[in-house]
Amino acid sequence: MTKLSVQHLLGIKYITKDDIDLIFSTADNFKEVINRPIKKVPSLRDITIANLFFENSTRTRLSFELAERRLSADVVNFTASASSVTKGETLIDTVNNILAMKVDIVVMRHPKPGAAYFLSKHVKAKIVNAGDGAHEHPTQGLLDAFSIREKLGRLKGVKVAVIGDILHSRVAISNIYCLKKLGAEVMVCGPTTLIPKYISGLNVKVEHSMIKALEWCDVANMLRIQLERQEINYFPSLREYIMMYGLNKQILDSLNKEIVIMHPGPINRGVEITSDVADSKHSVILQQVENGVAIRMAVLYLLAS
């Protein structure tokens, strides 16, 4: 298979297993490129990419920008707070103005779910969804699965527990779709208030005890408590959350097996995960970041082809 089946990357739910395999094998090559002395390839030198971030981001934004520059593309950055959006300009107008300047690909992060899909229907550019509300974050789902494949050599039959604030997490949804398409088994774990009601409809196990989830899984993907998305109190206190769902070294050592620890970042050290776990040899958190650049390079390269 040499071509993606989609024109945009809006969500893992729209792409096939063949697409994911193609992205992974292309990302393997780009991982080798970013470890060379000269980390640039000229492939996208005739392409202009606009990064539209309507929400704050450090990791994703930097990662996309690095990926774009390493492919030699021209990059323009747009931050909502410093733009005419504050004067009331609509999304379509904003993007059409940018496209009038001959931009080929738009990478967008937006607080409303479905924003990327909406955009893809109304403008003439290839859209990459960098996170739309609590809906999907496809490149994160891809890089998480890629990191597991790198650490364990396979994904089929691997047991992955996603632990934390599932309700507000687009990372969780993209992870679930991606891992299921690749044949892994997925469990979500968190307090009842933070697990969406019908999540078992996605064919995942649901567990409320973190210890049981850790005993079951091969890989634990720890999610951050999304305080900026919580309108009400979902748990009595942060201390109680940490007691029941915070991962520390004693708990890790008490399991009689080794599990892989992942986190999409940013880490709240001492909340969902302690420093000694985040910095341990079981953690692939920094490899996730490195793989993020390779995966994003692969996605942009394949969409531009």
Added chain:
Amino acid sequence: MSSQPRVILDSKSFGITINRLCCQLIENHNDFKQSAIIGLQPRGILLAQRIHKLITEKTGNKNIPYGNLDITFYRDDFRRGDPLIPKSTQMDFIIEDKKVILIDDVLFTGRTIRAGLDAMLAFGRPQLVELLVLVDRRYSRHLPIMPNYVGITVDSISTEKVAVEWKEADGGDKVLLLKK
């Protein structure tokens, strides 16, 4: 409609030619202490591996650096046709100041070699670069590229294709001329 492919280098002559190429290389590079061999993906690597093995035997130098180089990201026809999917690159040695022998099976328009030179320069600055090809399709160049070591020279027209078959991959060593 394509007629029968013509064998322009059979198995026995293939072996003799590769042997002669290795002798030529040893003439110029002696003990290969400052030299390295790089094969271009996808079809240059079988030739490069065979030459590397033969030269190691002849010189006794077991440490001649060898690398596979994929040039897909440096091609000039990206986004102008079917999507291009890369193969792997393995360059585990430092290219800086080495005498590099770049190896490919067929030299035709020269665009692949141009891409290969750009890809290689991403790894450092070699002392010098020489080009070795098994087949030189003379008079077909699109760029001013010239080989230093040539197995055989073929004068062919653009509707013909030169294919190299290998014992390891295709069951026998030969070079074929096919009508497209």
